[in-house]
Amino acid sequence: xxxxxxxxxxxxxxxxxxxxxxxxxxxxxxxxxxxxxxxxxxxxxxxxxxxxxxxxxxxxxxxxxxxxxxxxxxxxxxxxxxxxxxxxxxxxxxxxxxxxxxxxxxxxxxxxxxxxxxxxxxxxxxxxxxxxxxxxxxxxxxxxxxxxxxxxxxxxxxxxxxxxxxxxxxxxxxxxxxxxxxxxxxxxxxxxxxxxxxxxxxxxxxxxxxxxxxxxxxxxxxxxxxxxxxxxxxxxxxxxxxxxxxxxxxxxxxxxxxxxxxxxxxxxxxxxxxxxxxxxxxxxxxxxxxxxxxxxxxxxxxxxxxxxxxxxxxxxxxxxxxxxxxxxxxxxxxxxxxxxxxxxxxxxxxxxx
Numbered sequence: 001x002x003x004x005x006x007x008x009x010x011x012x013x014x015x016x017x018x019x020x021x022x023x024x025x026x027x028x029x030x031x032x033x034x035x036x037x038x039x040x041x042x043x044x045x046x047x048x049x050x051x052x053x054x055x056x057x058x059x060x061x062x063x064x065x066x067x068x069x070x071x072x073x074x075x076x077x078x079x080x081x082x083x084x085x086x087x088x089x090x091x092x093x094x095x096x097x098x099x100x101x102x103x104x105x106x107x108x109x110x111x112x113x114x115x116x117x118x119x120x121x122x123x124x125x126x127x128x129x130x131x132x133x134x135x136x137x138x139x140x141x142x143x144x145x146x147x148x149x150x151x152x153x154x155x156x157x158x159x160x161x162x163x164x165x166x167x168x169x170x171x172x173x174x175x176x177x178x179x180x181x182x183x184x185x186x187x188x189x190x191x192x193x194x195x196x197x198x199x200x201x202x203x204x205x206x207x208x209x210x211x212x213x214x215x216x217x218x219x220x221x222x223x224x225x226x227x228x229x230x231x232x233x234x235x236x237x238x239x240x241x242x243x244x245x246x247x248x249x250x251x252x253x254x255x256x257x258x259x260x261x262x263x264x265x266x267x268x269x270x271x272x273x274x275x276x277x278x279x280x281x282x283x284x285x286x287x288x289x290x291x292x293x294x295x296x297x298x299x300x301x302x303x304x305x306x307x308x309x310x311x312x313x314x315x316x317x318x319x320x321x322x323x324x325x326x327x328x329x330x331x332x333x334x335x336x337x338x339x340x341x342x343x344x345x346x347x348x349x350x351x352x353x
Contacts (some may be wrong), residue, residue, distance in 0.1 A: 002300070003305075005099070008309055009034075014036075014037075014063070014064065014065055014068075014069040014070075015036050015037075015065075015069060015070045015071075015072050015073065016036075016037055016038075016039060016056075016059060016060055016063060016065050016069060016070070016071050017031060017036055017038045017039065017072045017074055017232045018039045018041065018059075018071060018072065018073045018074065018075075018079060018082070018083045018086075019038065019039070019040055019041070019073075019074040019075050019079060019162065020040065020041045020042060020043040020044075020047075020075050020078070020079055021040060021041075021042065021043055022043045022075065022076075022099050023074050023075040023076075023141075023349055024040050024081065026074055026099075026101060026138075026141055027040075027074045028298075030072075030074065030099070034099050037059065037062075037063040039055070039059035039060075040173070041055060041079070041082070043078070044078065044250055045118070045244075045249045045250035045254075046079060046249060046250040047078070048081065048117050048118045049119070050084060050117060050126075052082055052117070053082060053085060053086050053117055056071070056082065056083065056086040057086055057089075057090055057322055060086075060090055060094075063163070065090075065094070065179065066088050066091070066094070066313075067092075067093070067094050068094075069094055069095070070094065070095040070096065070097055070133075071083050071084075071086060071087040071090070071094060071095070071097070072096075072097045072098070072099065073096070073098045073099065073303075074101065075099075075100070075101055075102075075105070076098075076100070076101060076102035076104060076105045076149065077102065077104050077108070077109035077254065079105075080098050080100055080105050080109045081109060081114070081115055081116050081117065081124070081127075082109045082115075082117060083096065083098065083346045084096055084098065084113070084114075084115035084128075084130050084132065085115035085116055085117060085126075085127060085128060085130070085200045087115075087130060088115055088128040088130035089128070093130070095129075095133050096130065096132045096133060097132055097133060097134040097135070097136070098110040098132045098134070098136075098257075099135075099136045099138060099178075100135070100137065100138075100146055101141040102141075102142065102149050102152075102153060103142055103145065103150060103153025103154065103157070103208075104147065104149065104152045104153040104156055104254065104255060105153075106137050106139070106142075106153070107156045107157055107160065107208060107211045107212065107215075108153075108156040108160075108211075108215065110132065110135050110213060111135065111215050111216055111219065111225055112131070112215060112219040112233075113129045113130055113131030113132070113219065113223060114127060114129060115127050115128050115129070115130050116128070118249050120214050121245060121249065122245055122310075122313050123241045123244050123245055123249060124241075125313075129223065129224050129225075131219075131223065136269060137207070137212070139205070148253050148256075149253070150251065151255055151256065151290070151291070151292070152253040152254055152255025152256065153235075153255060154172075154290050155236075155255030155256065155258045155259040155262075155290075155292065156211070156255060156258065157172060157207060157211050157264065158172060158259065158283075158286055158287060158290065159233075159235050159236055159258060159262060160210075160211040160214055160215065161207075161211075161286075162211070162235060162262065162283055162327055162331075163214070163232055163235060163331050163332055163345035164211075164214045164221055164331070164334065165330070165331075166279075166282065166286065166330075168207070168210060169204065169282065169283070169286050171206070171207055171210075172207060172286060173286055173289055174203065175203050175204055175207065175309070176289045176290055184289070184290055184291025184312065187191070189303065193249070193337065200333070203253055213232065218230050218232075218233060221340070228344045229253055229326070231323065231325065231334055232325055232332045232333075232334070234262075234329065235262060235265060235325040235326075235327070235332050235353060236258040236259065236260075236261035236262035236264075236265055237258060237261060237325075238261065238265075238311065238314050238322065238323075238324050238325070239240065239257075239260065239261030239264040239265060239311075239318055239324075239347070240254070240257035240258040240259075240260060240261030240262075241257070241261075241310075241314065241353070242310035242311045242314070243257040243260055243261065243298055243300065243301060243307070244257045244307075244311050245310040245313075246300070246301055246307045247298075247300035247301070247302070247303045251300060252312050254324065255294075256292065259290075259292035259294060260292070260293070260294050260296075261296075262283065262327075263283075263284055263286060263287060263294035263296075264294075264346050264347060265324060265325060265326045265327060266279075266280040266283050266284060266326070266327055267280070267346045268324055268326050268335060268338060268342070268343070268346060269326030269327045269328070269333075269335070269345070270351075271325060271338070271342050271351065272335050272337065272338060274326055274327070274328050274329075274333050274335065275326055275327045275328060275329070276329055279327055279328075279329060280327065283327055295349065296347055296348060296351075297347060297348050297349050301347065304344055304347060304348055307347055308343065308344070308347075311343070316336070321336045322334045322336070323335070323336050324336075
């Protein structure tokens, strides 16, 4: 960590470290004895808003950060998104580095250049594309993660595995086998982090590296999501973001919502003929193996008409049409042809072939 701090001190006139109260200690360790200003934010999705972005910018002005400075986000997905957005608009753009400290951020949020914050109760309604110049992965920071954050990150690994290949899904199922049967039915076991980072370290590290490499390759091909491949990374997110919105942002973790969304996407894939029954079953079994509740309707979903309205605000809407990503025989495919009656039956648990 000291090398990171010294490196930024040499390359940029003045850095600003951005963290929340959960990652303050990590940020302070990075700063060490260097005279680097620190912006400490309140944690959680409920603080992923314009006021928090304004706080980052206010700190940058206060400490005299110029366009030859650098914003360094140290934290999970919320900090990565907020730091990146603030960097993208500060003085029309200043350099950005990210040090993700959660599994979700390492596997997904820090990679790809998507920034943003929640607005009008809608997940990531405002945002930009602004990739970080530097990303430092620090797996040792995950040892202190609360169990819901581990679970949230595992959902993104499962999503990537569905896109990358069934052998990746098999690897994730194998990691789950390190634990006694039924370990995840009531939440992740207390010793989850130590087990994964000790006895299952090699397998877990390989899966994380594979996920990072897979997403990085897609992003390099299509940095602004104008093509047909990067959109596949939204598997489970259309249903999942709508669930986060209707549940109230912060009342369900992003990963739990995405896992539920992947299950719904399997059913839409079955209904549209793109997902074979055997693959839908394999995906749902993997989600269940890791303890995700994918039953429909979700207890936090609320009224179906409100949920469908939230679906209508999806950022992937083009020409008035929502694009759902559903599993295919090998990876996934975009679907725009569906009936709202089918969607209604899927979200309410009434779907049958």
